[in-house]
Amino acid sequence: MNPQTTPAATAPQTPLATPWGSFDLTRFPADPRERLRAWDAADEYLLRHLAGETDSAAGAATELAGRRIVVLGDRWGALTTALTAASGSAPSGAPAAAPSGEPSAAPAPYGPVQITDSHLGRRATRENLARAGVPVDDSRLLTTRDTPPERIDVLLVRIPKSLALLEDQLHRLAPAIHSGTVVIGTGMVTEIHTSTLRLFERILGPTRTSLAVRKARLVFCTPDPALDPGPNPWPHRYALPPDIGPASGRTVVNHAGTFCAERLDIGTRFFLAHLPTPAPGARVVDLGCGNGVVGTAAALAGPGAELVFVDESHQAVASAEETFRTNLGPDAPAEFLTADALDPALFAPGSVDLVLNNPPFHSHQATTDATAWRMFTGSRRALRPGGELWVVGNRHLGYHVKLRKLFGNCRLVAGNPKFVVLRAVKR
Structure with missing residues (x-):
C-alpha cells in the first residue's frame, strides 16, 4: 500500500452522483496526480437523505426551497456545489454582496451559506461551483471568523476532525437556530463518537444517529430553544x-x-x-x-x-x-x-x-x-x-x-x- 494515502481515499476520481446531477469535483490546488477525492460516502449519504432517497429516517425529502440553508465544515465544496445546483441561481430580486465582499445585511433565502475554516476548502468550493456551471456568489461563502447568518432553517454539519472546532461553531450558530430548524450532521463512522453526540445535545438539543451506510453515518439533532448551553469556552x-x-x-x-x-x-x-x-x-x-x-x-x-x-x-x-x-x-x-x-x-x-x-x-x-x-x-x-x-x-x-x-x-x-x-x- 502507498504510505502516503489511506485506503478509503484512494478510489478513482469518479464524479459525485447526486439526486440533482453528477459533479466533477476537485480539491484545491488541483493536481492530476492526486488520488485523494474531493468527496466521500458521508457527503453522498447526506445528499441522498435530503432528497428522500434513504431509509435513514422516516419521512420524505427535506424541504429546502425558500429556506436559509447553512453548510458547516464542507471540506471541498461537495455539499455546497450540489445544493446550490439544486436551489438554482439567485432570484432577480436577491441583494448583491457588499463592496467589501462580505454578505449583505439581509441575504435572500436561496442557496446554501457555506461556513468553513479552510482557505483551501473555500477556494475548492469556488472552483467546483464554476466547474458545475453554477453562479459563484462569494457572499454565501463565509469563514468561521465571519458573523454567521441571523436565522438558520436547515443546518448541515460535516463533522470536523477537531471536536473543539465543532463546539465553538455550534455555540456561534446556536442563536440563529429555532425550534423548526432541521439539523443534520454527517461523517464517516470513525469520525463520529459519543463525545460528538454529547456536544450536539449539550448545545442544541436531543440527538440520535442513523444506521451506517458504506461506513458513513448521519447525526440528527432536534433543537431545544429552552436549552442553555452556557458560554462559549473558546479561545x-x-x-x-x-x-x-x-x-x-x-x-x-x-x-x-x-x-x-x-x-x-x-x-x-x-x-x-x-x-x-x-x-x-x-x-x-x-x-x-x-x-x-x-x-x-x-x-x-x-x-x-x-x-x-x-x-x-x-x-x-x-x-x-x-x-x-x-x-x-x-x-x-x-x-x-x-x-x-x-x-x-x-x-x-x-x-x-x-x-x-x-x-x-x-x-x-x-x-x-x-x-x-x-x-x-x-x-x-x-x-x-x-x-x-x-x-x-x-x-x-x-x-x-x-x-x-x-x-x-x-x-x-x-x-x-x-x-x-x-x-x-x-x-
Missing part, C-alpha cells in the same frame, strides 16, 4: 514553559480547531529551542503558523525583524495574531495572511529572508506529504539567494530527502529520537 489561553528561549513563560492564544489548544506540543518545543535569531530588517515567514508561537518567538529574539504569519486556517491566523499582539503589543508590525502556503500572488520571488516551518502531514483523515511539498517548493521560490528554510518534523518523514532534491543542500541543525530540525539554503 483558550495558556502560559509557555520556562525553558524554551525568548518565548519562555509567554502567553499563547488558541482559537478552537488550532493545533495544540491546551499545551505546547513536543515538536514545536524542540523547534523553539533551536530557532535562528533573525537579522534586523529580515523578512521572516512563520509558514503554517498555527497559534503563532514560533513566529512570536522569532520576533522576540530579533526585534528588528519583519514577521509574516501564514496559515490556510482562519482560526489559526486569528490565534497567531492574538498570540503576537498579546506578547509584543497592539502596534507591533506584522502581517497575518490566510493563504495557500507562500502564494505567488502574495510573495514575490526573492522577497523572503527566512522561513520557519512545521508542516502538517494530514489532510483530514488522510496521510499525505502534498502540503509539505507545496510549502517547501513555495519557500524556495520566495526566498532570496542565501535565504534559509528551517523545518521541524518527525524523523521518520524523511524531509531531508525532499529538501536536498529542491535546494541541493540540507543540514541537520538538531535531532532527538523523534524530531529533527533541518536547514536548507537557497543557492
Whole structure:
C-alpha cells in the first residue's frame, strides 16, 4: 500500500452522483496526480437523505426551497456545489454582496451559506461551483471568523476532525437556530463518537444517529430553544514553559480547531529551542503558523525583524495574531495572511529572508506529504539567494530527502529520537 494515502481515499476520481446531477469535483490546488477525492460516502449519504432517497429516517425529502440553508465544515465544496445546483441561481430580486465582499445585511433565502475554516476548502468550493456551471456568489461563502447568518432553517454539519472546532461553531450558530430548524450532521463512522453526540445535545438539543451506510453515518439533532448551553469556552489561553528561549513563560492564544489548544506540543518545543535569531530588517515567514508561537518567538529574539504569519486556517491566523499582539503589543508590525502556503500572488520571488516551518502531514483523515511539498517548493521560490528554510518534523518523514532534491543542500541543525530540525539554503 502507498504510505502516503489511506485506503478509503484512494478510489478513482469518479464524479459525485447526486439526486440533482453528477459533479466533477476537485480539491484545491488541483493536481492530476492526486488520488485523494474531493468527496466521500458521508457527503453522498447526506445528499441522498435530503432528497428522500434513504431509509435513514422516516419521512420524505427535506424541504429546502425558500429556506436559509447553512453548510458547516464542507471540506471541498461537495455539499455546497450540489445544493446550490439544486436551489438554482439567485432570484432577480436577491441583494448583491457588499463592496467589501462580505454578505449583505439581509441575504435572500436561496442557496446554501457555506461556513468553513479552510482557505483551501473555500477556494475548492469556488472552483467546483464554476466547474458545475453554477453562479459563484462569494457572499454565501463565509469563514468561521465571519458573523454567521441571523436565522438558520436547515443546518448541515460535516463533522470536523477537531471536536473543539465543532463546539465553538455550534455555540456561534446556536442563536440563529429555532425550534423548526432541521439539523443534520454527517461523517464517516470513525469520525463520529459519543463525545460528538454529547456536544450536539449539550448545545442544541436531543440527538440520535442513523444506521451506517458504506461506513458513513448521519447525526440528527432536534433543537431545544429552552436549552442553555452556557458560554462559549473558546479561545483558550495558556502560559509557555520556562525553558524554551525568548518565548519562555509567554502567553499563547488558541482559537478552537488550532493545533495544540491546551499545551505546547513536543515538536514545536524542540523547534523553539533551536530557532535562528533573525537579522534586523529580515523578512521572516512563520509558514503554517498555527497559534503563532514560533513566529512570536522569532520576533522576540530579533526585534528588528519583519514577521509574516501564514496559515490556510482562519482560526489559526486569528490565534497567531492574538498570540503576537498579546506578547509584543497592539502596534507591533506584522502581517497575518490566510493563504495557500507562500502564494505567488502574495510573495514575490526573492522577497523572503527566512522561513520557519512545521508542516502538517494530514489532510483530514488522510496521510499525505502534498502540503509539505507545496510549502517547501513555495519557500524556495520566495526566498532570496542565501535565504534559509528551517523545518521541524518527525524523523521518520524523511524531509531531508525532499529538501536536498529542491535546494541541493540540507543540514541537520538538531535531532532527538523523534524530531529533527533541518536547514536548507537557497543557492
